[in-house]
Amino acid sequence: MRKRFSIPALLLLIFASGNTFACDCLWQGPFKSALEDADLVVRGTISQRRGNSTDLIIAQILKGKEYRQDIRLWGKYADECRPELSDFTPGTEWVLALNRIDNPPDTGFDPFRANISFGRQDDYSLSSCRVSWLPVNENRVSGNIVSAPRWQYLDIKKTPVIWSLFEGWFSGEISDDTLAEAARPQSEARQLLNNTRLFLWERDRESGDSD
Secondary structure (H helix, E strand, O other), rough: OOOOOOOOHHHHHHHHHHOOOOOOOOOOOHHHHHHHOOOOOEEEEEEEOOEEEEEEEEEEEEOOOOOOOOEEEEEEOOOOOOOOOOOOOOOOOEEEEEOOOOOOOHHHHHHHHHOOOOOOOOEEEEEEEEEOOEEEEOEEOOOOOOOOOOOOOOOOOOEEHHHHHHHHHHHOOOOOOOOOHHHHHOOOOOHHHHHHHHHHHHHHHHHHHHH
């Protein structure tokens, strides 16, 4: 005998089924908030993308240890709170706060959909619950580094910050306020003033390194 569902019951069933693969997490904030829990923070370039994974060539390690130059990152999978990887196209450069995959579930690999997987042991994943990726273009870093309204990963109004300034902030040489000021939308006069300050800071930094 064929079962018949009332309209409300059918809608409830559809809603429940949709939620089976829905990510549910609280917003954890800007890139700064991702640093403490990240196993690895790197600057690198995407070499290829396939299914829900992408390969990254590491150019610089900012936090953690990784002896491989090429690593694999895994994105959206079932109800895991990970981003889609559509923007991570080959040739693009990023700063990424990554979590190492330990003990992947036995059900995380489907031989009939080999391109879609939870991820392999010692690969990495990104979290979509916070800003854990920042695009790099022409040696400038964009994104919400020290502040981010709820579910805002990138504010196009902010000015990209030069890499040496970001690197100085990451190492603790530059304060959050200084970085935030550099990222504010700027007039030509303010940009010139900030460039002058940055030049003097870089000169002093290089002078200190050579002592």
